[in-house]
Amino acid sequence: MDSEKYAIQCVGLKKAFGNRPALQDIHFSVNEGNIFALVGPNGAGKTTLLKILASLIVPTGGEVFVCGHDVIRNPIQAKSKIGFVPSEERSFYWRLSGRQNLKFFASLHNIQGQERNRRVNAALEAVGLGDKGNIRFREYSSGMKQALGIARGILHDPPVLLLDEPTRSLSPDVAGKIRKLLNNKAKKEGKAILIASHNLKEVEELADRISIIHHGVIKALGSLSDIKTLAGLSPSADLHSLFKHFTHNH
């Protein structure tokens, strides 16, 4: 089956909220070990697409597969393969420490006992919160909260990571550390990573393939050089000019 070849596959995906189309005829796939970036203006449909992949939103039409599991028909199996990092900071229990929060979410992934402690420590360490795990979440800074979200996403070692603006509130040094972490996750551990981001420099640095999405429609898809060719812009053009080209001219 085709879907089993890809870590993520969307086939003719559509979503409408009432009469308002949010996504139209979305086709793309992400291979293991690849970083795929979704860029687009606010309201383009990036978060909706991520939430469909995480089975938090049901699409109106089309098919979505994660590691060969149909997200609509077998959400439990699909969700066990996903690490989802939302853009919102307020998805933790504020009166619990970072460590207690991660232990709770690890248990929901059926990780128990010593293995749970080991994974929680490793995840905290990976995002630079190794010595801050016992502080209550409510006392975390915005950047620490976001870093904890990433720690939760990688906690159960999923083959697919979905990240919505993962470095938005992070300081440049921590953002650099997270980019390095994501790159290692893809290139060394073979994870498939899908990032929605407004940070075009970051996308240029990280992504193997990019999709520019506007009004719920994919306007361009491919490597940076593919998209430059598609736009007919010079090879020196950066993603910012490509972004303007596809979102202002359409």
Add this chain to the structure above:
Amino acid sequence: MTFNRQYSIVNSQLSILLAFLRRDILNEISYKLSFFLQLLAIFPVVLMFFFLSRLVGATISGPLEPYGGNYFPFVLIGIAVQNYLTLSLSRFSGSLRESQLSGTLEAVLVTPVRLPSFLIGSTAYSFVFNALRIFIYLAIGSLLFHVNFNWARLPAAIGVIGLTIAAFSCLGIFSASFIMLFKRGDPINWGFNVISWLLGGVYYPVNILPLWLQKVAYVIPMTHSLEALRLILLTDHRFSGLLDHLLVLGLWGAIGLPASLLCFRYALNRARIQGTLGHY
């Protein structure tokens, strides 16, 4: 499915329930004062009903004959159970609403946790903690006001509370479905609570109601739960006499629970279609 596979599923679901329980205990004990005040608040309530029972006890001793004839133990069981059910049931919708407000609902639902585990887990702490409150009500009555409960039949009473939880949980889950769809307002919980304390025999025996209201009263699970608990703890009534009450509670659980789970699943799907899962 092999035995090992079944064992592994049950084991993993139990671990998930424990994780929810641990989360809520950690959260509750972080509000230390509130935790102790909740327990302390039981005492004045018991005291108030003790004095009230001295006022009204003698006048309604006839209708109380089946329960030992004394108003204070009768009402003590009534308020303990009503309190238990009100607090525990509102937990289904309350916990859902809290997780919508705190933004944790999507974070939990993106994990492979199963729907029944999510619902039971979200309310497990409330059921356990409020069971402790029932015990405190009865213990205060027994130790300070010398009420003679039939403590030897406590295991039977715990069994009835178990059946009661199953019977009432369906109403809590219907109510959570409402919150999932409409976000605010909880007419199911409100309506059911009002009917329960009005007709369920919390403050007065059902046999003083007009006959037509008694018929309505015997449809609701609160009536059967209280009847069974009072007969167990306040009399030497034979267990065979409780069968009707246990049967009604069992039917509520057997029919209501699957129906309410279907309803919640439908509400969850509607929210996923509308993209409003985390909205509040």
